[in-house]
Amino acid sequence: MTIDSPKDDILLRIDTNGAVFISLNRPDKLNTLSEAMLAALQDQLDDIAQDPSVRCVVISAEGRGFCAGHDLQEMRSNPEREYYQALFKRCGKMMQSIVELPVPVIAKVGGIAAAAGCQLVASCDLVIAARSARFAVPGINVGLFCSTPAVALSRSISAKRAFDMLVTGDVIDAETALDWGLISSVVDDVELNDAVAAKVEKILSKSPSAIRYGKSMFNPQRQMSLSDAYDFAGNVMAENMMSHDAGEGIDAFLEKRKPTWEQPTR
Structure with a gap:
């Protein structure tokens, strides 16, 4: 069975042979995690969690970046503590839903994965990245420590390396991310699609x-x-x-x- 989402949807989904392919679809906004994007992701994850026919999930993104984090413009238009608390709680629930899914979740990463986008990467079970991919938690550069991304990041790489990224905002390349354990493999950009397809096929071949x-x-x-x-x-x-x-x-x-x-x- 194959299910295709309309191309104008904020989130695209294709189901095929037990694998679900989800793609963030806000390329003009570098796929930022707006309220609508978080809600769409949560809906899909809740649906997948209840579907015993699903055997693997791939999360990718449209356009030149994987995910630039939260939608800062949307956040600044709602300058209330209660709003921010609810937003970060909603984001944390979505990230935990990925961890708690009963099947492997693969992040397919090209371009930048920053802040909550890096958190999304760190929350996935496997991460296959293009050689051009970059990773950062740069909130510190705008006066905001990436506290919620730190939760996933510090559970994926060593505490000292995570803290270094968090207090400097430095961007690391795919090879460094692989060495640090943030991602599981790096391939040339032109090989990314084939590498993800091969990993999915191998998982689907198992019990x-x-x-x-x-x-x-x-x-x-x-x-x-x-x-x-x-x-x-x-x-x-x-x-x-x-x-x-x-x-x-x-x-x-x-x-x-x-x-x-x-x-x-x-």
């Missing part, structure tokens, strides 16, 4: 249930003590072992044949 077990375990255990993490992971793995796909996969390995995975249904 759908095993991928969901893995996503449900991976992020929560990172916040636990070592002993609690092993207890939690052991219980998840035991449950996974009871699934059809684990039995089928192990039998196929022993019998030297290709496994037939159980296909998810709506």
Whole structure:
């Protein structure tokens, strides 16, 4: 099944073979996270979370930049503490929804990912970036410490490197982002589409249930003590072992044949 969104939508979506491709569509505004964009993203993430047929999500963007962060013009037109608190809470919920999705989320990044755009990158499970991509949390340059982006950033790279980016506003290139662990791979710009397609294809070739077990375990255990993490992971793995796909996969390995995975249904 393929679902295409109208090109004039603020967010574009294509569904195909269990993968959902979402693209930010405010190229004239460098895909800033306006209130409307946050709401559209939240709606899509909520829908995906309830759909067992979805097996992978890709977040990309139209135009020359990935995402320049919050819409500063919109923010300045609403100079009230309550408005800002609600805005950042809404943004934080959306970022957490990405982390909590039961399937892998890949960021496909070209151009600049700044401030909340860098936060969006850091919130995804995998990040494939074009060599020309750039990353920054430059709020400090306009008198604003990027506090909410710092939450995702400091959970993706080391605390000292994250703080350095936050207090200097410096832009880092894709190779540096790869070295620091903010992104998972860098490819030449002309290879970005193929690299993302290959990653999606590889994920779709794996057991759908095993991928969901893995996503449900991976992020929560990172916040636990070592002993609690092993207890939690052991219980998840035991449950996974009871699934059809684990039995089928192990039998196929022993019998030297290709496994037939159980296909998810709506």
